[in-house]
Amino acid sequence: MKGVTMLASVWRFVIVSVGMSGLRLDGSHRMARTALFVGVLAVYYLAGPLAVTPSVACWYAGAVWILYYGGLSLVLGGPGRRLLIDRFGEARALTIYEIGLGVLFCNQGFAQAVIIYAFGDSFPSAVPLWASFLAGGALMAVGLTCKTWAACTTGLDTYYCHDMFRGSATPGDLVISGPYRYLRNPMYSVGNLHAYGWALWSRSLEGLACAALFQLGIYAFYHLYERPFIRRVYSVAAAH
Incomplete structure (x- = not known):
């Protein structure tokens, strides 16, 4: 029985980890989602690096930033979700929204990758290799651990903002366990340290700037749309 429980926990960890990258394997339309995701990865890995220049990398990262946070704001904070429904x-x-958001999750990671690839090693020579590797590795470990822990605690439906898309929630949906006992936004705060760690490991000043830009975007979305939604919906739910 313990073995079955352990296997279930490992499988859940795999599902959440893959889901964080943009591919949900625990819902409907798994084959279509997987085919789309694999196709996107194939294009990036086979054709992307050949065309990456500093100019292309900046335009691509900027476009992903606008589509990601602008799209989230339009769909979850504007008329987008109602028009789709x-x-x-x-x-x-919800399926269409979720697949689109998954593609953007995937692109967010690649945006930093192409920035680092295009600009290369830009750290001052005075910064020793061992220091950037040590600091980068530590931040990646802490950030990924915290973000995965938070996603496993809330579940992928919350990670993909299902409650905001539906415009409602139940009292039991508000998570206060796991890392949420210590941090208000573990995914957005400590959970984003892995991006800075990757930039440090790669010795990329531009990668650090890209990580900061994307973290600024998610915090702006949180303060403008997500926090007001949480306060409005959960206060109403609690009253009932």
């Missing part, structure tokens, strides 16, 4: 129905609209 009216056109496709809630179930299909």
